[in-house]
Amino acid sequence: MMKSKENGLKPHPARFPRRFAEFFIKFLTNEGDTVFDPFAGSNTTGYVAEHLQRKWIACELNEEYIKNSLLRFEEEPNLFTNKEVILNV
Numbered sequence: 265m266m267k268s269k270e271n272g273l274k275p276h277p278a279r280f281p282r283r284f285a286e287f288f289i290k291f292l293t294n295e296g297d298t299v300f301d302p303f304a305g306s307n308t309t310g311y312v313a314e315h316l317q318r319k320w321i322a323c324e325l326n327e328e329y330i331k332n333s334l335l336r337f338e339e340e341p342n343l344f345t346n347k348e349v350i351l352n353v
């Protein structure tokens with residue numbers, strides 16, 4: 265959230281806790297599976313999925329939230345390798 269403000273972006277107002285995403289991803293998927301979040305917001309799901317060695321696809325309507333979500337991965341550059349970001353606005 266600090267990173268958002270530093271970059272002049274408004275933090276997503278309704279992020280859900282990482283542990284919530286972690287519980288369901290571990291419960292419902294195995295490593296290497298693909299997790300899809302059609303309403304990604306700040307992309308908590310994608311971030312957690314990445315940490316749990318899942319592939320992921322995220323869709324978000326609001327372009328600012330997408331830009332914001334990318335900041336998560338800037339903090340951990342080794343995490344976000346060999347991935348494709350498609351901004352379709």
Ligand SMILES: C[S@@+](CC[C@H](N)C(=O)[O-])C[C@H]1O[C@@H](n2cnc3c(N)ncnc32)[C@H](O)[C@@H]1O
Binds near residue numbers: 308
């Ligand atoms: C409750 S938020 C998701 C929050 C997310 N779980 C997180 O941790 O940040 C729901 C998101 O769905 C997005 N949204 C609403 N309608 C959409 C649509 N038709 N396609 C893609 N995203 C949509 C909203 O912009 C909003 O950011």
